[in-house]
Amino acid sequence: MKNIKDYSIESLKEELSKINEKPYRAEQIYKWIYEEKVSNFDDMTNLSLDLRKKLNETFIIKEFKIQKKQVASDGTIKYLFDVLDGNAIETVLMKYHYGYSICVSSQIGCKMGCKFCASTGIPFVRNLSSGEIVEQIMAVERDENIRISNVVFMGIGEPLDNYENVVNAIKIINNPKALNIGARHISISTSGIVPKIYKLAEENIQCTLSISLHATTNEQRSKMMPVNNTYNIEELLKAAKDYIAKTNRRISFEYALAKENNDNLEDAKRLVKLLKGMLCHVNLIPINKIENGKYQKSSNENIIKFRDYLNDSGIVATIRRELGSDIDAACGQLRRKNL
Numbered sequence: 001m002k003n004i005k006d007y008s009i010e011s012l013k014e015e016l017s018k019i020n021e022k023p024y025r026a027e028q029i030y031k032w033i034y035e036e037k038v039s040n041f042d043d044m045t046n047l048s049l050d051l052r053k054k055l056n057e058t059f060i061i062k063e064f065k066i067q068k069k070q071v072a073s074d075g076t077i078k079y080l081f082d083v084l085d086g087n088a089i090e091t092v093l094m095k096y097h098y099g100y101s102i103c104v105s106s107q108i109g110c111k112m113g114c115k116f117c118a119s120t121g122i123p124f125v126r127n128l129s130s131g132e133i134v135e136q137i138m139a140v141e142r143d144e145n146i147r148i149s150n151v152v153f154m155g156i157g158e159p160l161d162n163y164e165n166v167v168n169a170i171k172i173i174n175n176p177k178a179l180n181i182g183a184r185h186i187s188i189s190t191s192g193i194v195p196k197i198y199k200l201a202e203e204n205i206q207c208t209l210s211i212s213l214h215a216t217t218n219e220q221r222s223k224m225m226p227v228n229n230t231y232n233i234e235e236l237l238k239a240a241k242d243y244i245a246k247t248n249r250r251i252s253f254e255y256a257l258a259k260e261n262n263d264n265l266e267d268a269k270r271l272v273k274l275l276k277g278m279l280c281h282v283n284l285i286p287i288n289k290i291e292n293g294k295y296q297k298s299s300n301e302n303i304i305k306f307r308d309y310l311n312d313s314g315i316v317a318t319i320r321r322e323l324g325s326d327i328d329a330a331c332g333q334l335r336r337k338n339l
């Protein structure tokens, strides 16, 4: 059975033509799913019984079950969703002054092997489908009875390693007839899969690209992130520049500060050299300690010094607020839990 939430409106029209149905039916079905939020084709009362029967025979409307829900002291909520095939994924809801932001997973497990991340070391199982990405947002909105305004692809998985499903999910998230979240309120974070950055630049979607840089020399970065052995810092920054030139969008570089690893003034100086003149922003993340991880959080003093040095040198840098760390919901703490 096909998950109906996997389909962009254009592809749903094609799918319906295969069962001899008119394209406008897709609009009606979209309305039932994304506006009325029905979970059953039989509730789509303006469709003929015959069409409802065909839909029941062809599609399912996949809704996750909440396996576990934890609320942090700052209000951040971490969900463990049962994705109905024996696997589970984590999704995090954060409340900011401007609204709700959701951190979605893009894969069950991750292949990237970043040494400081809890999603590492758990075997990769499979990509999430577009509908499973979309459903993370819908399931949280249903559960909390809220409307989410921002989506970040910073949960488990490497979004650019699941390129087609992620780009298609963005089309659904973005569509005014579906979740209607503006592309500028959607961020994709990548560990740096260079060919996919070039490809994304051609898509003509206005989402924000975040690049996990985390280090300023190849030696240092390769130790933290094995992907650097395939695509090094120079290649990565070249792709980033191409992305900026083609999209006119500012890139956000993530830099997780770990004590005595990448947090001293020499690092800050090299970072300025690397990024000088680029349309970018640096997001400093105090590294979150993970089980058995060797990286320790930098001192607050060092983090502030690092930020101030960047800002004084003309590189806009901010420190990411830590949310949800008491329930292991902060950056890099998500993992695929077994049921």
Ligand code: SAH
Pocket: 112, 114, 116, 117, 118, 153, 154, 155, 156, 157, 158, 159, 189, 190, 191, 192, 210, 211, 212, 254, 256, 285, 286, 287, 288, 289, 290, 331, 332, 333
């Ligand atoms: N695979 C993607 C998205 C998932 S991780 C990527 O690598 O960008 C989202 C962000 O959290 C990335 O910048 C990642 O490097 C960062 N991160 C991972 N582990 C972390 C940790 N322990 N502390 C702080 N940030 C971490």
